[in-house]
Amino acid sequence: MKIGCPKEIKPQEFRVGITPNAAQEAVAHGHEVLIETGAGVGSGFDDAAYEAAGAHIIGSAEEVFAAADMIVKVKEPQAIERKMLREGQILFTYLHLAPDPEQTRDLMESGCTAIAYETVTDRSGGLPLLAPMSEVAGRLAPQVGAWTLQKANGGRGVLMGGVPGVGPARVIVIGGGVVGINAARVAAGMGADVTVLDRSLPRLSLLDDLFMGRLKTGYSTAGLLDELLPHADMVVGAVLIPGAAAPKLISRAQLSVMKPGAVLVDVAIDQGGCFETSKATTHKDPIYEVDGVMHYCVANMPGAVARTSTIALGNATLPFMLALADKGWRKACAEDEHLLNGLNVHAGKLTYFAVGKALGIDVVSPSVALKS
């Protein structure tokens, strides 16, 4: 199979979908790997590293899209990339379709077969292709939140760990999954007073055991948030209902009970955001203020630490990319229900129920799509 990897074009996105090591494995499996020139530079991989791995360097994204049977990327295809997709072509990347009707329409119109990293599952109920980037974004969240808390950036001028004689920042993490646990770990490590809220009691139990009194846990309800918000310096939004639009857990009205200069970091913004006042921002212009409360809502946070993120993502995607290339998407998905769970669009039809529900579009079950 011809596997193509274009350079990412989302603003300030420096990750790349295929590392030289992954390219080398694909070549060893008998595939041809086409990398757009410069695609890896933002992650520290120059064209020569790909050539040494046996890949071909291609001059433009247009040529990569035209030649490849499967496109492997990081971010959802941007409008100009969507025009280059064609019927029968496999697209393997993050999609986050629930909050994105335009992208969904374009992917359906293209006729391509789109497999979304974020809905591929594993045996233990996890999301193995989302997890590495959730680890990164979770660890980044207190870091960017701490920067936003600085007075010059609009924050209330509170130091995460405080100092002797002055208490630490109070951080609430809503959602104790992969993002949440990593955010809690770094916030606690910075010395903050951390509370994690979740709706899964087993998850709260795990957090309680792991952190041994270093953080507090709470069962996530609107009432508990009402109690906690007036005291919070930072709230990290880290909830997920796989594939679905994020539930809105803090309304605009609730901002009025928060302290001026408190900070909301909405990591769940890629699924539409879990605060009513969230709107996606970029690394170049990451923060804005609403009713005195600072918001950080970058939907591609791991792009900021592209080297770490590209390698971590590549480690996770490699076996799935090889399965798709070796067997073709039908056989690969027929033999692996977890990969089939990644199928979001095929031949003009939407194949993921939570996306269909969010966007009001009819869905064909992935097992039916497999046979079409």
Ligand SMILES: NC(=O)c1ccc[n+]([C@@H]2O[C@H](COP(=O)([O-])OP(=O)(O)OC[C@H]3O[C@@H](n4cnc5c(N)ncnc54)[C@H](O)[C@@H]3O)[C@@H](O)[C@H]2O)c1
């Ligand atoms: N902005 C970015 O750059 C970036 C990067 C990586 C991940 N993400 C996003 O972060 C979000 C979280 O991802 P994850 O991997 O941690 O997911 P996860 O499935 O590991 O964890 C989500 C947690 O949310 C909990 N939850 C669901 N509804 C809740 C509610 N009402 N209140 C409290 N908890 C609730 C679940 O029980 C689960 O523990 C996703 O939207 C993911 O796409 C964003």
Ligand SMILES: C[C@H](N)C(=O)O
């Ligand atoms: C998954 C997340 N939206 C990312 O960009 O890595």
Ligand SMILES: [Mg+2]
């Ligand atoms: Mg180009």
